[in-house]
Amino acid sequence: MPTRQSRATKADPQTDAAIHAAIARAVMDGSLRAGTKLAEHRLAEIFGVSRERIRKVLHRLGAERRIEIIPNRGARVPQPTLTEIREIYEAHRVLEAGVLMALVPRLDEAILARLDAHLAEERAAAERGDRSASVRLSGAFHLLLVDAVGNAELSRILRDLLSRSSVMVSVYEPASQSICAVDEHGVIVDALRARDVAHAVALSAHHFQHVEQRLRLDPGPAAATDLEAAFRPYAPPKPTRARRAR
Amino acid sequence: MPTRQSRATKADPQTDAAIHAAIARAVMDGSLRAGTKLAEHRLAEIFGVSRERIRKVLHRLGAERRIEIIPNRGARVPQPTLTEIREIYEAHRVLEAGVLMALVPRLDEAILARLDAHLAEERAAAERGDRSASVRLSGAFHLLLVDAVGNAELSRILRDLLSRSSVMVSVYEPASQSICAVDEHGVIVDALRARDVAHAVALSAHHFQHVEQRLRLDPGPAAATDLEAAFRPYAPPKPTRARRAR
DNA sequence: CACTGGAAGAATGTGCACATTCTCTGGAAT
DNA sequence: ATTCCAGAGAATGTGCACATTCTTCCAGTG
CATH class of the missing domain: 1.20.120.530 (GntR ligand-binding domain-like)
Incomplete structure (x- = not known):
């Protein structure tokens, strides 16, 4: 039977550590603003890896308190009080x-x-x-x-x-x-x-x-940020075809 | 309103948090000695849950530095120098x-x-x-x-x-x-x-x-401990029949 | 017009099967 | 006798399919 896709072309283009670092850095330096939803499926597409990989990284980030995970409701960039x-x-x-x-x-x-x-x-x-x-x-x-x-x-x-x-x-x-x-x-x-x-x-x-x-008293807008834009410098080694931003 | 019966009948025998606490506590209080291998399959049998559940808990414990995880080689109770x-x-x-x-x-x-x-x-x-x-x-x-x-x-x-x-x-x-x-x-x-x-x-x-x-200079024996014995007080809602340790 | 109930769609959670890697044992060659 | 290698078995890693839960939107009613 034909192999699904020879992912043996190369070793994982995106290792777990790389994805972890990318998201952690984006959260830390403000590329992703507080409140931004981190949907597993979208991140999987953006990084060109399976959803399980993203899922594992997200849970680790949650354990490290870098993002906020609510059961059955996904991960978000924390918006601290x-x-x-x-x-x-x-x-x-x-x-x-x-x-x-x-x-x-x-x-x-x-x-x-x-x-x-x-x-x-x-x-x-x-x-x-x-x-x-x-x-x-x-x-x-x-x-x-x-x-x-x-x-x-x-x-x-x-x-x-x-x-x-x-x-x-x-x-x-x-x-x-x-x-x-x-x-x-x-x-x-x-x-x-x-x-x-x-x-x-x-x-x-x-x-x-x-x-x-020096901290401001008002938290500022909690608007979400475009995930694809935030992670563009990182790694789509996947020839994804153009996708329209909604 | 029909209350959810799925949870009532199938009621998760062991929630993630309970397993996490059980292993963390066993590691902390010395029930599991340093160097003990934490095999996923065996823990899954002992707690009566799927291997994926154990796997997630183990990775979280690793992120918290409570156990030591080596890629492709499993989890162990850390043996600090x-x-x-x-x-x-x-x-x-x-x-x-x-x-x-x-x-x-x-x-x-x-x-x-x-x-x-x-x-x-x-x-x-x-x-x-x-x-x-x-x-x-x-x-x-x-x-x-x-x-x-x-x-x-x-x-x-x-x-x-x-x-x-x-x-x-x-x-x-x-x-x-x-x-x-x-x-x-x-x-x-x-x-x-x-x-x-x-x-x-x-x-x-x-x-x-x-x-x-007061710390002793010699680390003492790094012998492993029997997993089933350490977790006997916890979690066996398993109707599994007696199994002989090999 | 406001509000409740529910159905459809989407996102997350989980178990399973398979792929990959490691370990251990046994045997042959030096 | 020791060392190295190969193969079998076991353990870990990963993708996929399905189950569960949540969100959203809309129809129906007071």
């Missing part, structure tokens, strides 16, 4: 206090040099008005701090928290302002260099509260 | 420092009363030599601390961390000693009552280091 967002930021602030306390005793010149280099990058991005780079770098600053402690578990937890707060920035953050003022990062590094734990912690807390205060 | 365990404990210690700093400013009599009541429970368990209760309560103490902050996200993160360190206790902890000395918990509460943040943090760090030092 302002209270939930403040909780995320507060959690980040509380945990970073512990990170700073653990970091000070093990500071060395190499770590301080890396932080200085990062601050220079941030300033450069701010000066040339590159908002995209600024957002990315300001998040990376906090990751740099936790990575300096040298505990993989800590890094994983904080990285996860940061990636989830990124989702929310796209909903609540006014687009005209940068997320983290580079000056505030600079003074934290200064306090670290002086081995002043209490001051570093206080500056960090103050910094996070600044960010929280 | 001593270094990984120390990282978990260190992470917990670092994060709890932040929690204590956030907790002190919002301490009130109600919280202190809850902590006191918990300490009394711990002492009672210790006095009657109930090791099982002692282990459970000593973990609950740290959850009580983070819950008192009132941030659900923080509670979730620390709860997850604690549940994962519980796995390791069963591997590395000598059975004759209790996990957390109740005295050490008591002095932490004393420092909190005095609003002495620095002291509370120092005591907490000292406490965690105590626990770390």
Whole structure:
């Protein structure tokens, strides 16, 4: 009997990890706005894989709290309330206090040099008005701090928290302002260099509260986004014929 | 109105959540020892559900890092190295420092009363030599601390961390000693009552280091455990006839 | 005109069959 | 005797078909 389709032409064009990363990134960077429905069938068509593959990825994203899954009702990009967002930021602030306390005793010149280099990058991005780079770098600053402690578990937890707060920035953050003022990062590094734990912690807390205060009060429109447009840069290695957008 | 009878007659004997909880608990409390293979087919028979159901639960447990999944090679109870365990404990210690700093400013009599009541429970368990209760309560103490902050996200993160360190206790902890000395918990509460943040943090760090030092250096035997025996208390609504273990 | 009931269509959930990969055993060659 | 290889058996991965549930829309009634 004839084989259905020799999918043996090549190994899976889209591996699970690739699809997972694509959707996670689209959710994180705001390409998919809060409230967007993530229908299994449509995603399967877009990525050119079976629905089961999409289904598995979606469930994993749900377990990671990156998307919201309601039984029998599918997956959506989460639309967090302002209270939930403040909780995320507060959690980040509380945990970073512990990170700073653990970091000070093990500071060395190499770590301080890396932080200085990062601050220079941030300033450069701010000066040339590159908002995209600024957002990315300001998040990376906090990751740099936790990575300096040298505990993989800590890094994983904080990285996860940061990636989830990124989702929310796209909903609540006014687009005209940068997320983290580079000056505030600079003074934290200064306090670290002086081995002043209490001051570093206080500056960090103050910094996070600044960010929280900048959040808009209205959630903005919860309109859905076109799935195909969001995933166009990713991977249709499938010669799909033109499809009309409804 | 004809009520749905399909659910009534065929009533899912085991819901996904129940199976998930059963396996997670078995892994956490040591009923399944490190290295035990979790074969899909056998679990499906034991719980009396289809293999797909087990498969989904297993993948979710893997995403939560509660079990270890190797592609094409199945799921196993993780057997962490001593270094990984120390990282978990260190992470917990670092994060709890932040929690204590956030907790002190919002301490009130109600919280202190809850902590006191918990300490009394711990002492009672210790006095009657109930090791099982002692282990459970000593973990609950740290959850009580983070819950008192009132941030659900923080509670979730620390709860997850604690549940994962519980796995390791069963591997590395000598059975004759209790996990957390109740005295050490008591002095932490004393420092909190005095609003002495620095002291509370120092005591907490000292406490965690105590626990770390108690860990045995040899991982002990990595023998597998009989799956059916571990899950006998759970889930056999199976009218299956007796089956002999091969 | 508003509201309820229900049917049709669509989306999600599940079991099954088959494909792929791995493990284990037995035998032959060095 | 040890090592390597091949084949059988078992376990995992995947696509498909069907069952269940939800949404939507429309007809009928008060």
